[in-house]
Amino acid sequence: MAEPTFKAPKGTRDILPPESARRRALIDAFAAQAELAGFGEIMSPIFEDLGVFKRLGESTDVVTKEMFDFFDKGEPPQHLALRPELTASVCRAFVEHRPTPPWKVWYEGPQFRYEQPQAGRYRQFSQVGVETLGTDDPQADIDVIALGWRFYASLGLREITLLLNSLGDPTCRPAYMAALRSHLSEHASSLSAQSQVTLERNPLRVLDSKRDEDAVVIAAAPLMVDFLTDDTREHFETVRSGLNQLGIPYQLSPRLVRGLDYYTRTTFEFAADALATAQNAVGGGGRYDGLVEDLGGPPTPGIGFALGVDRILLACDAEGVFDHPEPPVKVFVVDVTGGTHALGVCSTLRAAGIGADRAYGGRSMKAQMKVADRSGAPLAAIIGEDEVASGEVTLRDLRGDTGQERIALDSLVAAVQQRLS
Ligand code: HAM
DSSP states (O other), rough: OOOOOOOOOTTOOOOOOHHHHHHHHHHHHHHHHHHHTTTOOOOOSSEHHHHHHHHOTTTSSHHOOOOOEOOOSSOOEEEEEEOOHHHHHHHHHHHHHHOOSSSEEEEEEEEHHHHHHHTTOSSSEEEEEEESSSSHHHHHHHHHHHHHHHHHHHHOOOOEEEEEEEOOHHHTHHHHHHHHHHHHHHHHGGGHHHHHHHHHHHHHTTOOEEEOOGGGHTTSSOOOOGGHHHHHHHHHEEEEEEEETTTTTEOOTTTTSSSSOOOOOEEEEEEETTTTTGEEEEEEEEETTTTHHHTTTTOOEEEEEEEEEEHHHHHHHTTTTTOOOOOSSSEEEOSSSHHHHHHHHHHHHHTOOEEEOOOOOOOHHHHHHHHHHTTTOOOEEEEEHHHHTEEEEEEEEETTTEEEEEEEEEGGHHHHHHHHH
């Protein structure tokens, strides 16, 4: 086959059936669980003023390197960006609409980051997530984390590790940052060249380095948990005991830092052990108690997470769980009399809520039966001249050799329902 002239842009993919149905089933399952926990859906624009996302951290890769930004055609032009994540958009919407706190919203949809594509890392990827704005009660942290945990479990995933940390707050962070900076600067010559640059911009991110040369210096670096104020420590303890109460296992991960700068206090990540370590983060989140204020709103604490749909599905493949949903077409109508009878039969079945499909183009019985088999439908309704003459159809079971029978047209719906039950 000749190379097509156009292909999906680098780092993007077409999600085709049946994979698209599986993806939608995942989103539906997430929506159901989020709504059971009191979250309502927010649908916000896919692009925002670039300024909304600058608050993610002037020194983060997401802002400095990965933004899909552009100017619109306005006078003067507005500097916009495709959203790289949704937390900032949710906070922008909170400031704009001032809903009564606590405000609990869930979302799903595509995000855009100009990253180097590889397995599990795309330039357009999908997230599902929740945000709770307007409370700093640690019970909200527990609720949010538990929702994520239960969601993975509901898909059948078993090899998920919850990594938990506290990144402190503006009271305790400065002392920690000073200690960290001084440790890293003291050992700068032992750090990789890249980490030496990161150290200048954002010392916290050095802790995230997976490079072997950095391991020794990082292992000896001071830890945020040792700098927490009494308040922050107590908040963290309450989160931990709530997780214990719910029987949710977690791994304390004192060097866990996240790729966005807004985090305060509780931070967490979900790692899929079945995936290669480079892309095994299937979700992450935490508190961002200063973000709403940064976006011009009143002081409003917030906590949430986003889970990567693409990576979750890769983890499901690796664990052999959450298979494609059953095809909705239950009856494939094979009409060898020209096709007009299939029209009526499909219409009757669909009106009764039974998925029905058919072939086009007046093809042979054999060709149509092939399509029927390929469709995954469990039943075929066959219409030949004989059937038309007697006002019947032949209902054939396609699940192995389970025979066929002639059914009066007006009993077809009942007969199909009985066979499917
Ligand atoms: P994040 O860690 O940047 O957090 O992204 C969350 C998840 O999105 C990741 O764990 C990963 O599964 C997925 N993801 C991120 N980048 C890519 C990519 N290039 N390709 C495929 N999947 C990707 C956030 O986005 C925060 N907004 C989470 C949050 C919500 N924090 C508080 N509330």
